[in-house]
Amino acid sequence: MSLTPDDGADALALVHELRVVIGRLKRRLREQAYLGELTWSQVAVLGHLDREGPATVTALARAEGMRPQSMGATVAVLEAAGLVSGAPDPRDGRQTILSLTESCRDLIKAGRAVREDWLLREIQTKLSAEEIGQLAAAVALLKRLGSS
Numbered sequence: 001m002s003l004t005p006d007d008g009a010d011a012l013a014l015v016h017e018l019r020v021v022i023g024r025l026k027r028r029l030r031e032q033a034y035l036g037e038l039t040w041s042q043v044a045v046l047g048h049l050d051r052e053g054p055a056t057v058t059a060l061a062r063a064e065g066m067r068p069q070s071m072g073a074t075v076a077v078l079e080a081a082g083l084v085s086g087a088p089d090p091r092d093g094r095q096t097i098l099s100l101t102e103s104c105r106d107l108i109k110a111g112r113a114v115r116e117d118w119l120l121r122e123i124q125t126k127l128s129a130e131e132i133g134q135l136a137a138a139v140a141l142l143k144r145l146g147s148s
Contacts, residue, residue, distance in 0.1 A: 032118045033111040038081075041066070041074055046083060046100065050108055054099040056089065083107075 038046075041064065048063055049055060055063070061071035075098060078084040083104040089095035100108070123132060 029115045029119065032115045039074075042078055045071070045074055045078060046104065046108065049084065049098065049100050050105075054097045056095050056097060058095075060098070 044064055045060055048060060052063070057071050057075055058068050060066075060075070061068040064071065066074070075084060075086075079086065082101055084098050085101050086096040086098050089097050123135065127135065
């Protein structure tokens with residue numbers, strides 16, 4: 001599909017198709033990781049702490065678009081499961097800085113490895129060498145879109 005700036009209908013169709021395909025791929029990747037009894041909001045908090053580092057309940061609530069009280073309940077479950085731990089904020093003793101436990105980091109690492117192994121097998125078994133090259137080029141374009 002070749003698009004020009006004036007080709008709004010084709011661009012809109014491409015946007016729709018891309019959103020659907022990315023959503024489907026995300027779901028397939030999620031299926032590969034066992035989350036146990038964790039909810040998606042709990043997984044989102046763990047992902048935030050993994051990507052952004054330690055944070056307070058207030059900062060997590062803001063980042064995830066939740067009320068601090070709701071985030072406090074989410075964090076309490078994660079603490080009880082041994083996935084996050086809290087330490088007093090050295091700058092403000094009233095605040096607690098939350099971070100991932102080592103066992104949680106290990107679980108995240110293992111989950112990533114399972115998903116990457118699945119994706120590697122899918123690429124190797126379903127795509128030709130030429131298609132793998134096209135996929136690499138598409139990934140470069142998606143990176144550019146994601147960084148803007």
